[in-house]
Amino acid sequence: MIGEIGHLAMILAFAVCIVQATVPLVGAWRGNRSWMALAIPAAGAQFALLAIAWLCLEIAFVANDFSLAYVATNSSQDLPLVYRISAAWGAHEGSMLLWMLILAGWGFAVAHLSGALPATFRARVLAVIALAGTGFLLFMLATSNPFERILPAPLQGRDLNPLLQDPGMAAHPPLLYMGYVGLVVPFAFAVAALLEGRLDLAWMRWTRPWTTVAWAFLTAGIMLGSWWAYSELGWGGWWFWDPVENASFMPWLVATALIHSLAVSEQRGAFRSWTLLLAIFGFSLSLLGTFLVRSGVLVSVHAFATDPARGVFILIFLAVVIGSALMLYALRAAHFTSVGRFDLFSRETFLLVNNVLLVAASATILLGTLYPLFLDALDAGKISVGxxxxxxxxxxxxxxLALLLGFAPLVRWKGDGAKRVFEALRWPLVLIILVGIGIFLASPASWAMAASSACALWIVAGVAGGLRDRLRHRREGGFFRRFQRTIAERGFIGMSLAHLGVAFFIAGVTWTSGAGVERDVRLLPGESVDMVGHTFRFEGVGPLAGPNYRSQQGIVQVFRGDEPITTLFPEKRTYFSQLQPMTEAGIEAGFWRDLHVALGEEHADGAWTMRLQYKPLVRWIWLGPLLMAIGGLLAAGDRRYRLSLRRQPSPVLAEGGSSVSSRSLQTH
Amino acid sequence: MSASNAHPFGLKGPRAFGAGSILFEIVAILAFALFGAGPVIATQGDLFEPRDFSFPAHEERYLRMINSLRCLVCQNQTIAESDADLATDLRREVHRMIEQGRSDEEIADFMTARFGEFVLYRPRLRSDTILLWFGPFLFVGAGLVLLVLRLRKRKDALRWSTSGSVRKRARRLLEEGGVRKKT
Incomplete structure (x- = not known):
């Protein structure tokens, strides 16, 4: 019964979605207010219906309803409750439903927080979001229905993929999808603006916090995925350039470019057509990622159940969405010329250089990911790009990008003197070069590591310089009062935190990959081995019973000198659902270093092989993105966005630099 | 990850090699026969088998090599990450060749002679991979050139639009526009 309710809710949501995608659009075109206003209750209804569908799926998982094929393949009676709940998004069908629920959630939020937007624009934005939703719901109903029944129902499910039975993996998809799907908001905004044929500053300002929030979620989602890989895959890697990872990294890079170009467009009115194009690319890449991950054209360790029919559907959907958006762009973008004036040496220019580099980086990943496919399609042989x-x-x-990040935020809008910026950063620069040389001489770091560390410090210096500029800029009151005022500027603080995050990330990557030590050893119980000033003593392996697995748990004591530091418990788990054992690393986490032990195989003489790893600054790899995400959320809460919501939209910014009446800006 | 080789060859289905090519199945099976037929084969490969190196530089090269060779029977993993038998044998082979003093290029040749270019995660620079290797720098170069051209054009346009006669013309047009709006 519960399955049918869920299925019905999905079908109804599909119907509502079609209404929301068409009626308000026609209303906006014909100037019919009540048709336009329909988008708002429709967004609410769609969200409610999908929430019901989602609830049904969760109930089926919690209640072990194995008559649903999806539940039977991805859960079991022995699976702990937490993982039964997260198993709902553990495979293709359920994760699509979550994706759709989140899309409807964003639509609902937009519907209720966009009162300040002109009615036609609001209607168009909501209709575009619903258009995307219509495609996905059709896709699910046609090829990937999570509520499909199997008869007779099996008594026991096949269990969730053991790799996904991890807290990091439970939280990773929802966060990632919040980001992926959140990119629909700037996309809908861009398409609506193109349909409207006009674009004023208030709308730019309106879309900025939405984009930043989506970006922050995407950042956090990717970070969690990387952290999960580190703790779960067992050999201490944190990024594998796997197609599925690349699929999330490409939209992230473009979204990063977008939040920077939105800054130029919103604050200075420049390069608005470029911003629109980036908004289109951002969501297109997240659709492309979905296609690559779920169609089976690429081989990936993240094995989603793949099906060629799904691939064809998504490919067509992708072509329609991207094709029509780009067509619209080609027809209308010429009308959005920039208005702000700026010199070559200005913050605007550097933000655009940032955009060029980020987009080129994203294009590179696309190239590397698709190149083997192209060669194969051309019958030019098979290669691997890894x-x-x-x-x-x-x-x-x-x-x-890192070099740019050190000084570009200090450069003023409109125009600045290269000399002024250089003088402001002269002493930090000298200091950093000296520190870099010091690192090279005093530590085992190679010259590349020293240079990279200096790069991270350079970014920190830039952030500090920015803070100093802000404090100097405020004339009123004493230092504390000025400091308080500056701290209250959430946009600035958010940006500074995010940039500091980049510095942490660079340092983490540099030291983990450059100075990390890894040793494979073979130890009998009681034997010990020394590595980087630590003694690892292998105590032996004992059995351990889990709810749905049996485990062999190793005990490794770690000493520094004679003083015990910690005990690590690496495991080899055999889940009942599959024969192959899984490694569960024993990790002692620390701000400065991680100790990582993974258990290998038992040998005839009772010895075990294991991998010992010393990973300096590895936590910074996730601390960095965490700071970026927090910075993004802070920046999205900046005061002026809230102010601009209450104010009437500002007068239309004219095309081509003159102020013209709003009527003449419409392109039709 | 270990889960990828529940089947003896790690083959989950006909699509395990992306394009589902029979050729690669054959190659994989041949490879298995070639390397896996010795008497010292454990039922499962040992990912963390310790190895001795006569020089520290050898260990560095070994790690670099095994991290750039594809495990052909896995979903998408290097031989450094897979405990499949084939990966285990290839690791052993790489170790042996490095200890024999063979160069990276010789090892790559040895591998591609048996498994094709597909085995290299770092494609060699050849006529069909030129775009792959230089594409990224082309993107940046083209992007920067376009940017500079745009900025220059803008500057000219702005200079032109601020000259006196144009401003006067613009004002006249504006006024006309204003009149039209009223009617």
Missing amino acids: PPYFNAVFIPLTLP
Whole structure:
């Protein structure tokens, strides 16, 4: 029964979605207010219906209703409750429903927080969101229905993929989808603006916090995925350049470019057509990612159940969405010329250089991901493009970004003197170069590591310089009062935190990959081995029973000198649902370093092989993105966005630099 | 990840090699026969089998090599990450060749002679991979050139639009527009 209610709710949501995608659009075109206003209750109804469908799926999982094929393949009676709940998004069908629920959630939020927008624009934005939703719901109903029954129902489910039975993996997809799907808001905004044929500053300002929030979620989602890979996959890697990872990284890079170009467009009115194009690309890449992950054209360790029919559907959907959006752009974008005036040496220019680099980085990943497919399609042979390629091309592409990040935020809008900026950063620069040389001489770091560390410090210096500029800029009151005022500027503080996050990330990557130590050893119980000043003593392996697995748990004591630091418990788990054992690493986490032990195989003499790892600053790899996400959320809460919501939309910014009446801006 | 090789060859289905090519199944099976037929084969490969190196530089090269060779029977993993038998054998082979003093290029040749270019995660620079290797730098270069051109054009346009006669013309047009709005 519960399955049928869920299925019915999905079908009704589909119907509502079609209404929301068409009626308000026609209303906006014909100037019919009540048709336009229909979008708002429709968004609410759609969200409510999908929430019901989602609830039904969760109930089926919690109640072990194995008559639903999806539940039977992805859950079991022994699965702990937490993982039964998260199993709902553990495979293709359910994760699509979650995706759709989140899309409807964003639509609902937009419907209720967009009162300040002109009615036609609001109607168009909501209709575009619903158009995307219509495609996805059709896709689910046609090819991926999570409520499908199997008869007779099995008594026991096949259990959730053991890899996904981890807290990090339970939280990773919802966060990631919040980001992926959140990019629909700037996309809908861009398409609506193109349909409208006009674009004023208030709308730019309105879309900025939405984009930033979506970006923050995407950042946090990718971070969690990386952290999960580190703790669950068992060999201490944190990024594998796997197609599925790339699928999330491409939209992230474009969204990062977008939040920067929105800054130029919103604050200075410049390069608005470019911003629109980025908004279109951002969501298009998240659709492309969905296609790559779920269609089976690419081989990935993240094995989603793949099906060619799904691939064809998504490919057509992708072509329709991207094709029509780009067509619209080609027809209308010429009308959005920039208005702000700026010199070559100005913050605007540097933000655009940032955009060029980020988009090129994203294009590089796309190239590397699709290149083997192209060659194969051309019958030119099979090649593999993997981590060594991406590492080789990605670092030279992103290094200039890091250098830019150190000083560009200090450059003033409109125009600045290169000399002023240089003088402001002269002493930090000298200091950092000296520190870099010091690191090279005093530590085992190679010159590349020292240079990279100096880069991270350079970014920190830029952030500090920005703070100093702000404090100096305020004339009123004493230092504390000025400091308080500056702290209250959430946009600025958010930006500074996010940039600090980049510095942490660079330092983390540099030291983990450059100075990390990894040793494979073979130890008998009682034997010990020394590594980087620590003694690892292997105490032995004992059995451990889990709810749906049996485990062999190793005990490794770690000493520094004679003083015990910690005990690690690496495991080898055998889940009842599959024969292959899974490694569960024993990790001692620390701000400065992680100790990581993974258990290998038992040998005839009772010895075990294991991998010991010392990973300096590895936590910074996730601390950095965490700071970025927090910074993004802070920036989205800046005071002026709230103010602009209450104010009437500001007068239309004219095209081509003159102020013209709003009527003449419409292109039709 | 270990889950990828529940089947002896790690083959989950006909699509395990992306394009589902029979050729690769054959290659994989041949490879298994070639390397896996010795008497010292455990039922499962040991990912963390310790190895001795005569020079520290050898270990560095070994790690670099195994991290850039594809495990052909896995979903999408290097031989450094897979405990499939084939990966285990290839790791052993790489270790042996490095200890024999063979160069990276010789090892890559050895691998591609048996498994094709598909085994290299870092494609060699050849006529059909030129775009792959230089594409990224092309993107940046083209992007920067376009940007500079746009900025220059803008500057000219702005200079032109601020000259006196144009301003006068613009004002006249504006006024006309205002009149039209009233009617």
